[in-house]
Amino acid sequence: MPQRLLVFLLLFASAPAWCDDRMTYEQAKERLKPPPLPEFWVGDVAGLAARWEQLRIGTCDVIATSPGGRPLHLIAYGEREDVRRRANFNSAIGGQDPAAYLDKNARKKPVVYFVGPVHGHEVEALTGLVNLIQVMETGRDLLGRDRSKLRELGNRCRLLILPAGNPDGIVRFEPRTAFGMTFAEFQFWGQGTWSDHRIATWPDSKRQHPRTGPEIGFLGCYFNDAGINPMHDEFFAPMSTESPAILKVAMQEGPDLAVSLHSHQAAPVLLRPAYVPLDEQQRVISLAEKCYELFDARELPHGKPFTPQAEGGPRPASFNLVSALYHISGATSFTFECPHGIDDPRACRVSLEQILEIQLTLYEAMMQFALDAKQHPSGE
């Protein structure tokens, strides 16, 4: 049918070289226009190992190797206090005595665990945590700004810092920042594509896991090199290396407070942890209120506190890495979402410097919260 063929050819010829629901890797690369990245921005794992060799105060351990052969570094500040432990967490809870797992009240310092990006394109927290480490080493961030108050808070805690929770995904994130991207570009790098170059979108993108096989095009930066999203590993029969290592640190250390650091297009927000007791959700709300007060005082944007609730309904929340962090260690655990600063009318507009402020302000709020809880344990 030559006429139909002609119409088809005309339509095809008039379409742009790319459409916003499809993108090839080459097209995504062509569209890259990242802003000049300032000195304080860290969007890659290159150079991190050398940086950790220079640590004078913190200690560095490799807790796992990613499927792509890359190390996961855990940086710690403050002595580990060994206290009595007799049972794993869920048996201790079964025995109606959380202290049988680990007598957290017997420790002098609270333990705060920062789990850096397990989604490779969410490098805002990589920047935040490398700056936090610089603060703990020198009292100043990578801009040279005095942060002695933050350091003083950090010195009163034991800090466990995993700057990069998914180094494979971070390496795949060639732009090094999502700042200024269109929504389609941001989706391409985050979720990746199907083999016909359609950009993968939630929730469909989560319906194949591991994300491997002939249907997959560009592997998005959510995933490690084995196609696993560490937020949704099979925690009872692990498919990969990052999540079990993250959880093992929690099991051994028994943090008082733990965060999984993420980013999204909207305003900064602490998310409701699913499948944890309502009292734990309420603790996260109390922390969110303190954190949002600090954001207000510093003229930083933020979302609203969530409402505590039990799981249920036709589409209940998933049991994710944050749920598992609580169930292996009793830590008050939550997800934090930071804005990327993408160029979209629905997105929260922030500068790269504001992103750093948002990260360091959250860490400050967390340390203060953990210290306050140590002084006034619940029920006393």
Ligand SMILES: [Zn+2]
């Ligand atoms: Zn994420």
